[in-house]
Amino acid sequence: MSSCPTATVSDVPSAISEASVLDTLPGYPMIWLLIFSELAAFGALLAAFSVAKALDPATFAAGQAQLDPLIAAVNTFCLVTSGWCAARACAAAHADARAAARRWLAGASLLGGLFIVLKLTEYADEIGRGIDVETSAFFTLYFLLTGFHLLHVVLGLVILGVVAWRAEPANVETGAAFWHMVDLVWLMLVPIIYLMR
Template identity: 60%
Template sequence: MPAQEFETESWGVLAGLPGEPMIWVLIFSEFAVFGLLLGAFAVARFINPSVFSAGQAVLDPSLAGLNTLALVTSGWAAAHGALAARQDRRHACRRWLALAIGLGGAFVAIKILEYINEVAAGAGLETSTFFTVYFLLTGFHLLHVHLGMVILTLVARGADAAAVETGTSFWHMVDLVWIVMFPIIYLVR
């Protein structure tokens, strides 16, 4: 049995997922971390509902909704980039990934605008439990958006199907986490 084949088989169920199996170890660990942070958010909201209600009143759900649209559309573009890479259409892959990265940049810009508005309204890390958890959670996600944009930039250079699938798998994790975070932070009262 060739070494590469043995190595792939040793990953079990992870070997059947798109991209390199090790990215899935990272993705599952990131889901665990975000799950713990969202759990802390939910527990803190249960303990201090009035503090969380007051904090949510400062947020702008329309900007967050626009960010959701940007990130979901970015995930759609990344999926098209992965498809183009699998079809060995490198130029198309790069164009799709450039669109995904650009929409990720739009997410970053909108999130920074949102932070500026919140700080101008008097919100900060130490303002309340709500804002402590909010800034930690959304800031941690924003860090992942930045990292995802770097990863997509790196894999777009070679447009290799396995590398692109690995990078877009990470990007889809970032999308999915935001899709879960958005209603919990901005909409659930």
């Protein structure tokens, strides 16, 4: 009569000895949970925008024609360059050059501030032309998506300011990770809202 094989300790995978996926990402793991949840929220809003556009393409084309793609392009340049500054801050923090890391974070923040000024200028122009959230389904979703993103830019600037205070590598990586999420979302918004007909 054969006996059942016995399991040894080495046969059982140990969750304690294995690093989780979050542990391999730069910065503190909790920021990645926030980033993934925010990307899911933006993904749902972009999906709603795409469905509404498919249902009423004429309204969405008319709305897009009233937007200023030049401001969107300048804002894209601001955020991408700002993301590059945040990456340089990470490199400086890892080189134990905290003063340089703070300067790069200040540059990233300055460009983020310029983004806010340009976006508010764009809103003011649109409102001055009688465009608001009730103008059409396009503008309801436009203000919702870009306004939600603008709030994330403001939050990102607060986070960059906080991590600049100590400018330790893990802190700077955490702030830069959130800031890159803000960049990524804008790079998804621009073609869908401003460019794709």
